[in-house]
Amino acid sequence: MSSSPERAAEPAVQVRDLRVVRGGREVLHGLTFDVPRGSIIGLLGPSGCGKTTLMRALVGVQIVRSGTVTVLGDAAGSAGLRRRVGYATQTPAVYADLTVAENLRYFASVLRAPRSDVARVIDEVGLGRSRDQTAATLSGGQLNRTNLAIALLGTPELLVLDEPTVGLDPVLRQELWGLFRELADRGATLVVSSHVMDEAGRTDRLLLMREGAILADGTPDGLRSRTGASDLEEAFLHLITETAGSTT
Numbered sequence: 001m002s003s004s005p006e007r008a009a010e011p012a013v014q015v016r017d018l019r020v021v022r023g024g025r026e027v028l029h030g031l032t033f034d035v036p037r038g039s040i041i042g043l044l045g046p047s048g049c050g051k052t053t054l055m056r057a058l059v060g061v062q063i064v065r066s067g068t069v070t071v072l073g074d075a076a077g078s079a080g081l082r083r084r085v086g087y088a089t090q091t092p093a094v095y096a097d098l099t100v101a102e103n104l105r106y107f108a109s110v111l112r113a114p115r116s117d118v119a120r121v122i123d124e125v126g127l128g129r130s131r132d133q134t135a136a137t138l139s140g141g142q143l144n145r146t147n148l149a150i151a152l153l154g155t156p157e158l159l160v161l162d163e164p165t166v167g168l169d170p171v172l173r174q175e176l177w178g179l180f181r182e183l184a185d186r187g188a189t190l191v192v193s194s195h196v197m198d199e200a201g202r203t204d205r206l207l208l209m210r211e212g213a214i215l216a217d218g219t220p221d222g223l224r225s226r227t228g229a230s231d232l233e234e235a236f237l238h239l240i241t242e243t244a245g246s247t248t
């Protein structure tokens, strides 16, 4: 059914008037947007603006106050989506006393992903030389890549990646963005958060967030030309000033 033409044309993610309250305070204020299938969407914004909360809502682990989140045609968090959505949290969730390969074998069996996926994902994130190292002895960047590799098991249709390139050197970051593009070209949809503006230019579309709201939603080129800015950092600052001006 998921391959019917109607389903293929439907966005991978549809968010409508999403409101989330955390710690007694509304932290997402009625977000509405779509994510087309086979695209990379970047979530950008300052620390605390709500990126992680939004990602948690997409994977269905966040209690929402109101609004709807539809993922691959079903309500976010539905049991049927479990193996179709991959999520890499900002804090790696791996077993410290298991090796990289053992962690992946364990998660592959939990997710009922093919065993052959273990070698594939180790290769995709470039961890071949660390495969037999225990997670406790990995560097921060290697740990992040192990976490990312777990999200890639089972070839999910939607990948939600919370700051997957934090702590990586520019070469590795470039390689991972190359991988993200390959995955999107093969039909996967990726939602990737980042603090780094130069990464934003590698996405198909950007959601710029601030204080729980969407400041702008468009292509990197569109945002640059709309603001007349030469780079995305400047475009972002321009949009903040523009919004502040319109609310005073």
Ligand SMILES: Nc1ncnc2c1ncn2[C@@H]1O[C@H](COP(=O)(O)OP(=O)(O)OP(=O)(O)O)[C@@H](O)[C@H]1O
Pocket (backbone or CB within 6 Å): 022, 023, 024, 027, 045, 046, 047, 048, 049, 050, 051, 052, 053, 054, 090
């Ligand atoms: N468990 C919690 N209880 C109460 N408030 C929370 C909780 N988690 C997050 N918040 C608040 O929700 C808001 C959004 O946080 P969130 O983690 O989604 O931001 P973020 O954009 O992902 O930040 P960062 O880039 O630093 O990871 C912040 O004001 C934060 O303080």
